[in-house]
Amino acid sequence: MTSGPRHDAADARKARDTAPAVRGPSHVSGALTALEKIPTVVLDDHRDIAIHVARRIAEVIRARNAEGRDAVLGLATGSTPIGVYRELIRMHRDEGLSFKRVVTFNLDEYYPMPPDSIHSYHRFMWENLFSHVDVDRAKVHIPDGTVSRIKADAFCAGYERAIEQAGGIDVQILGIGKTGHIGFNEPGSGEHSRTRVVHLDAVTRRDAAADFFGEDFVPREAVTMGVATIFAAREIIIIATGEHKARVVQRAVEGPINIEVAATFLQRHPATTFYVDAAAAGDLTRIATPWLLDEVEWTPARTLEGVTWLSRKVGRAILKLTQADYAEHKMSSLVARHGSPGAVNGLVFNELGAKIRGKSKLPHGKKVVCFSPHPDDDVISMGGILRKLTENKNEIIVAYMTSGNIAVFDYDVRRHVDFLLRMHRDSGVGGAEVKVLAKKVSAFLSTKKPGDVDIPEVAEIKRLIREAEAISGLETVGLPASAGRFLNLPFYQTGKVKKDPIGPADVKIVKQLLQDA
Structure with a gap:
């Protein structure tokens, strides 16, 4: 049995559709997701994401092994996938999930970087996953941060060949950086880029400064899979948690394809799914301003959110919002519910005022x-x-x-x-x-x-x-x-x-x- 893009896209859809029930909007279809160009599952927190993604990886491992071949995983590092790796370790320990027939390819590595450094992604992977499961060391592939510059191009070409010889990546796990980078494909990375040495963006180096005890100690380069390398995976799972990722998630999922935001290229992939927590989903239209997409139930909390959003949007004080303001921003149903703009404005103004606590309260x-x-x-x-x-x-x-x-x-x-x-x-x-x-x-x-x-x-x-x-x-x-x-x-x-x-x-x-x- 072979596996191609159509087959894996169907499997990915099935995995999304069986996501556990969560508080608030999850993966929904229809009007509320009309602007979303990458299917997105919203779960309560990072623990829920870890369990769901780990189960999907386990499904792929078992399915490929049942076909008589190795499962090929593309893996990421950093805080984003840690929970997934912990859950995979638990499944190996408690449920007998074997990694003997798993081949792995990591996304990237800092350059230069010795493998025993506390900052090395080699060390990260062995400490957080490989040492705890029965993976064959010969089937583990991580970009070499010690390769000489004169041999770097040859190494990168060899990395691409190794992926091809393994049969291609079945599931690629990704995080997303603040600039929208995937792997170390910084702004400006083309959709046809392959594994290579890249210069790191100033934002990326600044974000890594705490891990390196200062920005001056963050390497200026890295070896990374290219956008095209990632795109060749049969299925892609991209994870984001925390409100600091909300803006870039919205750009990647709802924005236009943009060479400055590498994650937007995934909109063209047939089997990519975003898994995000409620905080990272906060800027998606269906979460932040669902009334722009469809009729909504104007709960007290949503009324407060909607009116404060409208005030910022039009640049007017809450008590000065007009019927036209509400109508132009698809909020007429809220006015109709309360009878007049003044009634809504007064209600929200008083609610906000009550939140200001003086000493007497x-x-x-x-x-x-x-x-x-x-x-x-x-x-x-x-x-x-x-x-x-x-x-x-x-x-x-x-x-x-x-x-x-x-x-x-x-x-x-x-x-x-x-x-x-x-x-x-x-x-x-x-x-x-x-x-x-x-x-x-x-x-x-x-x-x-x-x-x-x-x-x-x-x-x-x-x-x-x-x-x-x-x-x-x-x-x-x-x-x-x-x-x-x-x-x-x-x-x-x-x-x-x-x-x-x-x-x-x-x-x-x-x-x-x-x-x-």
């Missing part, structure tokens, strides 16, 4: 716990509210869930160690251990490379720096230092950008805080 004399993911999130995000809660004589605890030490720059550590040495020299503060500490810290920092995990002494100094900053923030909004609780949840303490999964120890600490409060 906040709690008085209560116990209040504010959870701050990192030190300073509290005063940055709700410093004014904390001050008002303090003025209302509430007993306030601010619980800092993680140390946030990874955000402290090494030069701040050097500055604080220098301060300790000067205090020791001039005021006799501390004993000989101050010099020992300073020597050890200085020696480590002098040889530290980007991405190296800090030694315990450096991590501890960085933790104390963040705690001192947090206390200063509390005092700025009128709270005493005693209001701060530093939980230092274990999941965060990896010393890397990548954290451990939240576990029972983390839950126990938070539970104990609430019980003690």
Whole structure:
């Protein structure tokens, strides 16, 4: 039995149509999806997406193996597919899903990049998937970030041949970058492009800066499959999560094909499906402004959204919106429901006004716990509210869930160690251990490379720096230092950008805080 574009497009449609029920609009047909040029499934969250996509991959593996041949998977890296890989590992462990007859081709790799680097996609794939399943190492293909420049073109041509010799990619997994890139096909990548070395866009390098501990350390080039290489896959699954991806998802799904947004080329592919969570779907017309496509039920929440959208759209205050404004933007049914534009305008204006909380509407004399993911999130995000809660004589605890030490720059550590040495020299503060500490810290920092995990002494100094900053923030909004609780949840303490999964120890600490409060 052979598999071609028509056959795989039918399988992809079947997989979409059997997506589990979710809150709100999912994959729907008809008027609400009239503007969508790539079929799009909206699921509640990344966990739902991971389960559904992993099941589809498992179906393909089993189907191809039943035909007597290897399944060929195109794989991606980064945070987007992590959940899918975890679910595939679970299916291998609990359901006997075998990868012995699976051939894999990864999308891309930074260049240059040694395979054992913490930033390497070789290392990423082995840590997050391959080491946990029974895949044959000889069937794993990842672009070589160490190939010499003089041999790079030959390597890329060989990568294309290897895909062809494997029978072509059955399912290609993709994420999408903020610029609409797929793989490292940056703006300007042509639809006929093949595997090659590319220069990375400034936006892409900026987005990767946190992983590399600074933009200066992000490689300027990468090896990537081309748009045509990706397009040759029988089925393509592209995943996006989070509201920061909403705009580019809308452009890729509803916008015109544009060489500046490589993902738009997938509109021409017969078996591509977008899997997105509710946040990433937020700018799709059927989610953001469904009244532009069809009649809708004007619930209180939708009325609020619709009128505020209309106000921004026409550039008029809510109380000044007119019958013509509503009519021109297909919202006449909302006016008809309430009788007049003034009635709708007044209703929404009052609802919005009620959301503005002055001091009199906040709690008085209560116990209040504010959870701050990192030190300073509290005063940055709700410093004014904390001050008002303090003025209302509430007993306030601010619980800092993680140390946030990874955000402290090494030069701040050097500055604080220098301060300790000067205090020791001039005021006799501390004993000989101050010099020992300073020597050890200085020696480590002098040889530290980007991405190296800090030694315990450096991590501890960085933790104390963040705690001192947090206390200063509390005092700025009128709270005493005693209001701060530093939980230092274990999941965060990896010393890397990548954290451990939240576990029972983390839950126990938070539970104990609430019980003690």
